[in-house]
Amino acid sequence: MMGQTNELAHRKASKTIKLVDEAGNPVAGKEVVLKHTNHKFLFGSGIFDVIDVANKNVPAERLAFQEQKLDKFLDVFNSATLPFYWGTFEPEKGKPRTKELKAAAQWLKERNVTVKGHPLCWHTVTAPWLLEMSNEEILKAQFERIERDVSDFKGLIDMWDVINEVVIMPIFDKYDNGITRISQELGRVGIIKEMFAKTRECNPGATLLLNDFNTSINYEILIDGCLHAGIPIDAIGIQSHQHQGYCGREKLEEVLDRFSHFGLPIHFTENTLTSGHLMPLHIEDLNDYQIPEWPSTPEFEERQAKEIEEMYTILFKHPLVEAITTWSFSDDGAWLGAPAGFLRTDNSPKPSYEVLKKLIKEDWSTNVTGKTDDNGIVSFEGFLGEYDLVCGDKKVRFKLDKNAETVQIII
Template identity: 80%
Template sequence: MQKNELAHRMADSSIKLVDGAGNPIAGQEITLRQTNHKFIFGCGIFDAIPVANRNVPADRLAFLERKLDLFLDVFNGATLPFYWAMFEPEKGSPKIPELQTAARWLKDRNVSVKGHPLCWHTLTAPWLLDLGNEDILKAQLARIERDVTAFHGLIDTWDVINEVVIMPIFDKYDNGITRISQDLGRIGIIKEMFAKTRECNPGATLLLNDFNTSINYEILIDGCLNAGITIDAIGIQSHQHQGYWGREKLEEVLERFSHFGLPIHFTENTLTSGHIMPPEIEDLNDYRIPDWPSTPEFEERQAREIDEMYSILFKHPLVEAITTWNFSDEGAWLGAPAGIVRADNTPKPSYEILKKRIKGDWSTNMTVTTDESGTVSFHGFVGEYELICGDRKISFQLEKDTGTARLVI
């Protein structure tokens, strides 16, 4: 991919170095090193919870710490789980401290954190079924108020409500959220959940998230916007257990959802390094087999597909985030070899290609020399940088409108 195809990801800037007296520092060799991207390269990394809380045996902790080191070497975004059934299995006993510790651990390592999800009919609190619909809605809104407030400043991006296209017609099992979505309607429940989340954290980035990429999701988004609901980003799940979408479908999905003019986040991306799930499986959850191995041949295929998909998405001007759903094969959804590292923590080719792209091809690192006015000009990917001059290090941000920055050495 040529860098001119990524002009929207880059900016021009000048840096003027001066000494304490304001005199320009001419002829000085400096290194500019990108330390973080503005673009979110994310991953579902639930293992951050036991690592941050250090609540597992020492040998297990050491294994998970090695896994997290691999994660931190590539990604700058993390998704943490807020599935109500596991977050608050007993009413009144939410796992707020554990998740706060994990979010803080990640944030301290310059990783932005997203909470997933605040409202979903699957894995919702089982005790909601003991309540009437009016009280279910009150409990759901109270849950949002409590959790969004508790994590303000630690988690400022939320999948507010998940998979609403199917929510009111979901019939696998009874649950409280489907009940109230039938009462309120799809747009009605979205409006309630977004309004409460916005009230509790006005500056948060709020997503509507769905696996359904048909016209039904487009109609739902259009209805929300016409109802005055402010959606900060459209979340698109892309679990591809039944095979890679391919360039044609990916570009077609991007074209259809781009007409809203909203940022797009690919929130849950899966490409396996094993055999492809049979096409006749309608609900991915129905495919359960005892062993789904990763193989060298399919690992190479996974790497090629991830490379192409990330390249297409990174090139698109409205895409602001891509989240690989499973970092490791260990514990991956459906038992699929869906990670970019194997169950033993060894990196797959897909890990290596993502690291090459994110930390190499799509990063800016250079050594330059200031001119007679103490200035250097450069063109780089937007994000966070470190300027190294001798034994001094100065951090700065490169944005589209940075212009000339004056730094004192």
């Protein structure tokens, strides 16, 4: 265990707590339980089902099924991504789904889940009505969209994938769209600079990500260009849809090594590992793989569990990685119909769910009991995040961070 302790030292901190009563006297010789209730690290998934649950806009039977799914999500995860694809968020100009998404974000926030919006600017699933506009009008509409949505959701959503898949954006040729048009005019770094500046203006304290599936040198060059242009990227988003097979330790560590050179936090924003057959390697655009059925099987579920365990362990050990988001929490409604979730279509948990729950809630969690000394002091080391301190019938919440100062708690 010593090896793991050292490897995870950056995920932990030591804290000295002084317990006093309301008169300021030390609470001496008392048993204290310190229970880890929430990680600082973000373990998340795309969980679009919450929109139906928060708005209760599905039949009762379906609602109950979705609620069961979310109960399992909340047992393990502390972070969620909600969909802000412009084409589905505002299919008709001037009629955004603000109310529905706000209810979903509020539902998650009330349950102590950090919410990220995805994405503010993307050439795919973008508003079809942009095609009726000039480039100048498209850019103006995009700015207005950012101003409205980032401002409307401030305090509920303070983390955004600002712009998505810019490496391919200006050369995207599957179909015409307004965002590719303006990216061709502004250039890659130019459009990123505009979108980040506008988002930052509307929520100065937000965490802003650049996100891409392309992990080649092209993405590195783009990030380098952005940083040289003074664009304040808070975190590098890396998509990892592995429908064609797990990349493996060597490739994963190589990607981490290359993108660590920037010294920025890294978020694995869209992770996919299936528990079914692998998509053929000749498929270049994953969206082109359309099959009627893609079953999850016991054999492949075991494979998925092993891959999840290895990948999450490698990422959690890396000091710059701050978040991992699995793209489909459940096979029910998963992208491309792939069995990429932690739950099967009937909501039953796969081995990968149990493996990850054990890592997050047991191996990487701290639950200790101590006793205050004559000065009311107790010290402990634990994983960063939120804690409950329980002493007798009193319970107090506190945060464990890298700040080594002694904290005084009144009970």
